[in-house]
Amino acid sequence: MDSSNALGEYLRARREQVRPADVGIVPGGLRRVPGLRREEVALLAGISADYYLRLEQGRDRNKFTDILAVNELCTALSPNYRVGVNMMRAVFLDPAEHALRRDWLDLTDEAVAVLRANVGPDLSDPRLVELVTELRRAVVESQVTG
Structure with missing residues (x-):
């Protein structure tokens, strides 16, 4: 795992392990990769697809100490x-x-x-x-x- 973008690697790995049917999404169309599309993860997380893409690419790290997720x-x-x-x-x-x-x-x-x-x-x-x-x-x- 590349430590310069550990969050992105983690997000991609988890996204690939979840099937659309697992989260109630009716699969449609051809999928180039297994798992969820970025847009689907963003929708489920309640964030914009652009913001999710920036997180996954390591372009928007939590440098101002904003909370990105909670449990x-x-x-x-x-x-x-x-x-x-x-x-x-x-x-x-x-x-x-x-x-x-x-x-x-x-x-x-x-x-x-x-x-x-x-x-x-x-x-x-x-x-x-x-x-x-x-x-x-x-x-x-x-x-x-x-």
Whole structure:
């Protein structure tokens, strides 16, 4: 498995193991490969086919700490564990998340380090600038009001 795109390799391998009939899809037309088509997986996952393709190709990694998938156990741990939630925002801005974490200071240090490592040299990425600006503003406001 190529470690530079482990998620894509995993998604492809799992997709190939599931037959359309296994998930209630009536097979139709010719299939070049066994298993589900990308579009079918995207439909079942509730995401766009384009987004699924980017995940499988390694072009859209979870570099801003967005939650891409959850399971029942995960959601039992924190209400913030929902698809689409940005964990940087949750950890820094949600008082309930802060209260859940005895190691909150260590967690925030680690979160910043992970974000820096994931983003790499692309510091001008508009999404990064927006996220950092929002978090910085919230920290400043909490220092002023707190």
